[in-house]
Amino acid sequence: MNLVRIRALAKKEFLQILRDPRSLILSLAIPVLLLVLFGYALTLDVDNVPMVIWDQDNSQTAKHFILDFHNSRYFKIIGYYDTYQDLVWKIDTGEAMIAMVLPKDFSRYLGSGQPAPAQFLIDGSDSNTATIARGYISSVIANYNQHFFAHAVAGVTIVNPQPVSFKPRPWFNPNFESMIFIVPGLIVVIIMTIAALLTSLTVAREWERGTMEQLVATPVRPNELVVGKFLPYFCIGLFDLILSVIMAKFVFSVPVQGSVALLFALSSLFLCGALMMGILISIISRNQLLASQFAILATFMPTVLLSGFRYPIWNMPAAVQAVTYLVPARYFIVIVRGIYLKGVGIRDLWQQALFLALFAAAMIFLAIRKFKKKVA
């Protein structure tokens, strides 16, 4: 490996990217577009969620509980009913989004120190709003529980730490995705797609235009060529990552809970693998159109469908689950969500990180080997 040659290659590649509106648009527009498209619902105002109530208990305690919802600016109680049929009809027509059912012995449970069940029916067809509404329900209940303890008579042992338990049973969207869940997943999709799509064109273009013929007659080594092509795209990938993290925080209010440094370190590892995969595709196909189609098929699809980004892996048939182990994004999504949502560190993520390292190493090895073969 020679640094002078790698530098010359990387600089040339960088200039070509700058002059190619197609790759510039791809690298800038895809992250913004994906985030805005998916994140649109997230920014919806969810004040005044319409709510219907069936109070079977009709006690003072129940009224008190309902009052907390009444007083919250997030909910708007639009009516009281006394059959499930009526509740469901209100939800079906879209007039109400939430139906609350307090059972007959709600106050009795509460008084005896057992968990008091309250049923909430939530229209999950707009999963984003539903998720947020669900969050508001939990906070109202948590608030109520806190006050309940504060007013408890001294001397009474508290056997139940959660006087009112909240068990949502969404009817229409059982996965109940949360945007807080979606945004970190989107970052994975963005990096994978951008990386493979941009690089898939780069080697194929050289074959198509005949510039490869000249290149292989120079002392350039296959590994120098692969690294020289990799570097500029790595910079673009990092730039897209920064862009996504900033947008997630300031546009969608999804901040990184854990270490940003760890996020970038492990993302770089994933980026290596994804970029090398694109380069490998490009080397194999020799043709730009074929290469880009193949890149989308091999990256975007599995990343969206099989990584756990939209559909939980535990919910898939066993055979499909087995396939997901081959999808690198599967591991990366655990990493990104872990760092983003739970703030976990490398001690919990080293296995996933190891898989990403293996993926990157395999792609580097294959790309260089395939390229040597193609040239000979």
Place this chain on the structure above:
Amino acid sequence: MSQDTTVAVEVHDLEKCFGSFVAVNRVNFQIARGEIFGFLGPNGAGKSTTIRMLCGILTPTSGSGKVAGFDIVREQRQIRQNIGYMSQKFSLYDDLTVEENIDFYSGLYRIPNSERAARKEEIIKTAGIEEFRTRLTKDISGGWKQRLALGCAIIHRPTIIFLDEPTSGVDPITRGNSWATIKEMAAHGVTVFVTTHYMDEAENCNRLALIYKGTRIAIGTPMEMKTVIMKDQVMEIQVPDSEIWSERVRAVSGVKQTALFGTAIHAVVESAEKTGPAIEALFKGAGVAGYTVRKILPSLEDVFVSLIEEYDHEHIKAA
């Protein structure tokens, strides 16, 4: 012989097959240092395939060869460091400027930083492209591109340079400029291997090889080609209404072929002594006045056309 430092390129029974198709059929030749070696042949003859094997881009199916003392099968890397190559298809980056293309190749060949600026100026000046230096390569015309490509191919001062049709499809001024550069390099001891379709350019070469259907059918200096190698002789006939007479001259026994060169007829004959009088007799008999019939030195084109026909003739007989 391989230790001989005066030999720049040598190949023995070089062969390349693509599947069952033989693109280069056991070719032999040797090129001395500082020589301009012309490789001629019609389309599909196997010229580019041969060059690509010599430059370490393709591995031969069989046979052996050395370029600059390095083995073309085992030492491709060393060869690439020592040669310059300009491929047949334009192969610089269209979306880089003239200067950026030059900078790219100085990087690839690791020209020392202290020399880069001077080399760049030299290339730009030699190619006469001062006014285009910051222009995108796609926006300059074919002739200038070709000059730039030649400059980039010799940026590292190789001892041997392979040029695959460096002047195809460009204007005479660019062709002249390119040949001036080629001759200048040869004068400094650089060996030049060049393919071309232009016979007037072939005259500039020290030695020529003719390749046809993958087979080397002749090799020698241009003069040897016209005298020793070409067995037939050529007669130049000046006569009024030459287009009409061309047909009738061909019918004379002993005439193998005729072609029009301007107003003159060139007749390929087995022997000028025998057939010359027969042609004159044809004109005398028809009462034509003011004709001349004389033996001339054949042009390279005459030589090649005649050699190729001879080859085809023999192989059709053999088949």
